[in-house]
Amino acid sequence: MANGAGAICSRPVTEPLSGPTGTANPPTSAARDIARLLAGIAAPTAAIPPKWFYDDLGSRLFAAITALPEYYPTRTEAELLRAHLPAITAAAPVVGGTLVDLGAGDCGKAAALFPHLQPRDYVAVDISAEFLAGCLQRLQRLHPQIAMQGVGTDFSERLELPPSVPTGRRTFFYPGSSIGNFTPADAVAFLASVRTHMGDDGALWIGVDLQKPRTVLEPAYDDPLGVTAAFNKNVLTHVNRAAGTDFALADWRHVAFYDSGPGRIEMHLEAVREVRVRWPGGGRSFARGERIHTENSYKHTIPGFREMLQRAGLRTAGHWTDPKGWFAFFVATPDGTA
Template sequence: MLTSCTIEKPAAPSAHVPAELYAGLAAEAACISPKFLYDALGSKLFEAICELPEYYPTRTEGAIFERHGAEIAQACGAGTTLIDLGAGNCAKAAALFPLLRPSQYVAVDISTDFVSEALARLRQRFPHIAMSALGQDFSSGLRLPDSVRAERRLFFYPGSSLGNFTPAEARAFLRRLRGQCGLDGALLIGIDLAKEKALLDAAYDDELGVTAAFNLNVLRHVNRLLGADFDVRRWRHAGFYNEALGRVEMHLEAREAQRVRWPGGGRSFAAGERIHTENSYKYRQADAIALLEQSGFEATRVWLDPRRWFAVIHARAIAPLGA
């Protein structure tokens, strides 16, 4: 049984992180995984992005939960173990507590300190719910401690975060979740749907430049993790919808030719050369449901906003693949 509030940090703090970053920066087309966008400052900047008029996903999804909350709660059932993936400030899950009435809440986020602080505040409002914070990079594997109840697990993955994976990666990720659902588990997931390019371009390159600051901050994070010497002033943000690939892309573009160094190595970047930092795939509703089915889930209910920009899907775990 969980204590009222426990904090579990990674056992070996990111021993693989330098190797992963080195490999990405050394690739022919340089890249940095989007998970590194979310240090403490990055997490706060993303909170600010969610308040921007251009960034529709958060408020559109929130309106779906507000309008259909009772139906969503009925589909999920009370007394679940609610496992919040990429919990951040825990606000989305907390807003649903009165309806979902979970018996346990597990907040999982790569930014350990950020989610721990959020959970400490949350337990004061909901002292009757057992709570735990897990500081993990769940994108490559989720390790739930024995204290997390195995029965009636409800994985909560709101927002458009599934789009950060390629479709093949998303399928593998969902299959791993299915493996931890047991016989009576389920998934409550937000899916950003395909829409016109102008809306998507504005959402990922806002007028105030908050998204640009969020993207550029990853270079400061890399400097700390690797001991690198990226100069943020020599880079610019580029965010746009790639219609051919059905995804929004975020890049950092070198303003001028430069050499970036880190202990044991470095790389030269030409003016205009880019570092790819994030994808956000946008799905058609039918394709999203098919992806869930291929991953061992059956979509039981789908809720949409009036403009059909966003979908919230409840999916129950079905027989394991190959069973």
């Protein structure tokens, strides 16, 4: 990933939860993942990949962010879906097929659509396996007619699905503009890996955040209540637990800004004083003002994203935007000419 920051590490294992109530097994490649994490912290331009935001508390904090007035993506996407659902489902129907929710979080977005989409199977995929298992358990009680399973996996390099995922028509649902956490090149590679799981009759439903003035973008990632700051700082608690580092949260402050060059929001943690961080077998110092890059969130354009889909072997079957042109929802299907 460009600029090191937000560099996406991979844990190419797929660990199915044992049904909606299951919990993930410890990843076999966890040690390698921790080694990569520590190498990123030790690097001259320190970075922690954004997947480390999502421990149980991180997932809850993200859910709180979506309720903030400044965080327009969730609200705008929900309104878009409400307004255009008949046209979206006509472009790629889900009824009777499998809905695969990528980065499902609390599964709330997909669940709101169940009555309209009527999938036979629902597969929720997320790195935050414990949080996912709890959400799925509750959801299964509400929708006993849908077969549900959770897949606890890290799809940051490529998507792998276990054989338990039905092979019939699959619709991949990737809302919330999480695709923006990938560099454009890595996003194309990820979309191409989704394409390989789609078969010839599958589809991708994907939410994409669009470029807009920084006066709208920056408050969405730096809210006055400090929820996004807590979400960002919580990454250090997760890393302390996972890698044995001794980050003290009070030593760090949340920084978020829009860089119009690459067209992305960057989030960082900045040392408020000189800091020494230690971990088993290592450590490093940070000067006051030195930063750890924790997230990129790329903002796209309609033609630019269409082209990315095309490069991934997908054809845009339709796209919809809100009246302000802040957010887009795309439906893409396999491109026969790819």
